[in-house]
Amino acid sequence: MPTIEFGFGRWDQLFNVGPTLQVQIGYDSTFRDGVRRPPYIPAVLHPALVDTGSALSCIDSNLANALNLPNAGHQNLAGVGGVYRADMYLAQICIPKLGWVVTGQFAGVYLSAGGQPHRALPGRHFLRRFRLVYEGRSGEVTLSNDESESPT
Numbered sequence: 001m002p003t004i005e006f007g008f009g010r011w012d013q014l015f016n017v018g019p020t021l022q023v024q025i026g027y028d029s030t031f032r033d034g035v036r037r038p039p040y041i042p043a044v045l046h047p048a049l050v051d052t053g054s055a056l057s058c059i060d061s062n063l064a065n066a067l068n069l070p071n072a073g074h075q076n077l078a079g080v081g082g083v084y085r086a087d088m089y090l091a092q093i094c095i096p097k098l099g100w101v102v103t104g105q106f107a108g109v110y111l112s113a114g115g116q117p118h119r120a121l122p123g124r125h126f127l128r129r130f131r132l133v134y135e136g137r138s139g140e141v142t143l144s145n146d147e148s149e150s151p152t
Contacts, residue, residue, distance in 0.1 A: 004097045007134075007141035014139040019050040019132075021143070023120060024094040025059060027069050031092060033103060039092045042067070046119035048093070050132065050141075054123035057093070061108035063119050064089045072105045084109075093120060098145055102126050 006021050008014050026041025046063070056077070059069070069089040077084045087108040094101045104125070111118055133142045 002098050002100075003142055003144035004095070005140065005142050008139045010139040011137055012139070014136065014141065017117070019134060019141040020118065021048045021050060021095060021122065022046070022097075023048045023122075024096060025063065025091060025120060026067055027089075027091050029070075031101070031103065033101075038094060038096075038099075039101060039103075041092055041094065045096075047117055048120035048122050049116075049118040050127070050143075051121040051123050052127065052132070054121060055125060056107050057102070057104075057123040057126040058086075058109040058111075058121040059089055059091060059093075059106040060111040060116075060119045061087065062110070062112050064091070064106075064108050067091075075107060077107055093122065093126065095143075098143070100129070100145060102129075 006019060022045040024041050024043060025046055028039035028041055031039035069091050072088040072090050074085055075088050077086050088105045089108055091106050092101050092103045129145060131144045
């Protein structure tokens with residue numbers, strides 16, 4: 001079962017930063033789930049905070065615009081700040097260490113403008129294919145996938 005560790009090995013670092021994956025973000029219009037190649041997206045790694053509290057996954061709006069991700073309309077979201085009308089972007093988020101790609105629509109949110117270090121928030125839609133283990137006492141976090149077929 002492919003597994004990655006992405007905690008910090010210390011509870012205080014995990015507490016301060018949160019469970020942070022390193023992901024690639026982009027959009028390859030020729031990519032289809034189930035193909036045996038990764039999407040052609042920038043190889044740059046971006047920090048992504050795993051967000052089990054959100055059904056949707058989000059991408060920083062400034063990054064989405066910089067990457068020229070296609071706009072897929074709008075959606076109303078609700079969060080701690082109330083209702084927010086978010087741009088939706090078509091994208092692929094790739095976890096290179098797992099060889100896994102999630103394709104779909106991602107809500108644009110203002111992470112960098114708000115001083116956040118993360119550029120994406122993978123939510124439950126993203127996590128539905130994985131097993132996530134969060135060990136707060138030790139600061140260890142693991143993500144694994146036991147599906148026999150990976151899209152890449």
